[in-house]
Amino acid sequence: MDSSSQIRAAASRLFATHGYEGVSLQSIADSVGVAKQTLLYHYPSKEALRRAVLEHVLEHWRRTLPAMLQAVTSGHGRFQALTEELVSFFDGDRDRARLLARELLDNPNDTKRLLVESLRPWILLVSEYIREGQKIGLIHADVDPESYVLHVVILVITTVANLTTIATALSGGGQADAQNRRETEQRHLAELIRMTRTALFAR
Amino acid sequence: MDSSSQIRAAASRLFATHGYEGVSLQSIADSVGVAKQTLLYHYPSKEALRRAVLEHVLEHWRRTLPAMLQAVTSGHGRFQALTEELVSFFDGDRDRARLLARELLDNPNDTKRLLVESLRPWILLVSEYIREGQKIGLIHADVDPESYVLHVVILVITTVANLTTIATALSGGGQADAQNRRETEQRHLAELIRMTRTALFAR
DNA sequence: CCTACCGATCGGTAGG
DNA sequence: CCTACCGATCGGTAGG
Numbered sequence A, B: 001m002d003s004s005s006q007i008r009a010a011a012s013r014l015f016a017t018h019g020y021e022g023v024s025l026q027s028i029a030d031s032v033g034v035a036k037q038t039l040l041y042h043y044p045s046k047e048a049l050r051r052a053v054l055e056h057v058l059e060h061w062r063r064t065l066p067a068m069l070q071a072v073t074s075g076h077g078r079f080q081a082l083t084e085e086l087v088s089f090f091d092g093d094r095d096r097a098r099l100l101a102r103e104l105l106d107n108p109n110d111t112k113r114l115l116v117e118s119l120r121p122w123i124l125l126v127s128e129y130i131r132e133g134q135k136i137g138l139i140h141a142d143v144d145p146e147s148y149v150l151h152v153v154i155l156v157i158t159t160v161a162n163l164t165t166i167a168t169a170l171s172g173g174g175q176a177d178a179q180n181r182r183e184t185e186q187r188h189l190a191e192l193i194r195m196t197r198t199a200l201f202a203r
Numbered sequence C, D: 001c002c003t004a005c006c007g008a009t010c011g012g013t014a015g016g
Helices: A003-018 A025-032 A036-042 A046-073 A081-091 A094-106 A108-135 A145-161 A163-170 A178-198 B003-018 B025-032 B036-042 B046-073 B081-091 B094-106 B108-135 B145-161 B163-170 B178-198
Strands: none
Touching: A003 A025, A003 A036, A003 A046, A003 A094, A025 A036, A025 A046, A046 A081, A046 A094, A046 A108, A081 A094, A081 A145, A081 A178, A094 A108, A094 A145, A094 B094, A108 A145, A108 B163, A145 A163, A145 A178, A145 B145, A145 B163, A145 B178, A163 A178, A163 B108, A163 B145, A178 B145, A178 B178, B003 B025, B003 B036, B003 B046, B003 B094, B025 B036, B025 B046, B046 B081, B046 B094, B046 B108, B081 B094, B081 B145, B081 B178, B094 B108, B094 B145, B108 B145, B145 B163, B145 B178, B163 B178
16 A cells, blocks of 8 residues: 555544544654655645545445445335445444544535535435335335435434444443444444334335 | 633533634633633633533533433323434534534543443433333334434434534525525424334334 | 743644 | 655644
8 A cells, every 4th residue: 555545544543533633643644654744745734634534435435325326226125225235334434434423513514515415416316216115105104305314324424433432331331342342233233224214114 | 601601601612613622722712802821720721621511511411301301201192202302402502412422422431431320321211111112012112222212312412413514415505594494404303303203103 | 810931742844 | 857755843832
């Protein structure tokens, strides 16, 4: 992996953990093992590095979307895969979820634009399938399609972003072993999937 | 209002908007109209100010809990008030929701402790009522009570924390007037309440 | 509560 | 003249 990618990977991890303002260029450089100026050679400013990190996440999102839509919209039986696909995408790299959760709080205006440009077409398409499901009585008539999809996305992102913290609270806060913690996390994700499915399907 | 409260109020607003690391003591002092050193007279460190802000939110939460539990658990008809009560509490002061959403990301260990100490007894009590509802067939048998309540809390906090951003994305990103924006926000909160109710009640 | 400061560290740029 | 960096240091500001 070249320097530029290594720097972006380290920044992703640190921004996800401590937030943009909580990370210095020096700490990113140290974690890669280069001088701070090397970092500023590849990215002209800290802000440019932030955009590169975010863009890398969104690029992965855009690459994954077609297959996700295929899984969600091919046949009624597969439609409930909506939440599973989202959970799988974000749980595959929890830093992705944490970066987006932070971006939503830190940069509401930029994120607003990203939501409208990258996410809205996808939301509208899934909403169209929900409306078809409502016509044939498969989906509850009182579901607000666009609002529902957005709630599912937000719930998946924030749940995965805070899953370790939440799972510990759920299991009582004691020092559980890794096996036990992973089981509690899986149980919590299973309830998320059950909730979003039950809130959607009439039968 | 005394200086100490004014400082805490200004810090709450700024921490909620920019995050703890994104706010300098000087910027808090400026927004109150005092010297930075005045602030350090009332709160010995930035970290002490952070704890005071968080403690003030939790104090309000603990004061509100008894009435909320009363509303939620008195009779089956009122049980669905769970989400409404939570939405009302956090929507009444959105900085509360944003502070908790940030705290969850920034200080997972401290927040873990707070969740276990302040929230878990409440979650266990509500879960007990859910289990009674399951026995009489009022509530879906496959609901995971503790996990469900935790999901509702997280969903309400993050939805209210990001409601302005989300509502703009939902209405298309154009420059909607204040009236239109508030309507979209209410519509989105209504779907949240519908989702959590439908995911719970069998009939 | 304020004036006057501190050790250190911030994001960013210089020449080579 | 280019690339991929380095050691040193810029003007300002951080928390205390």
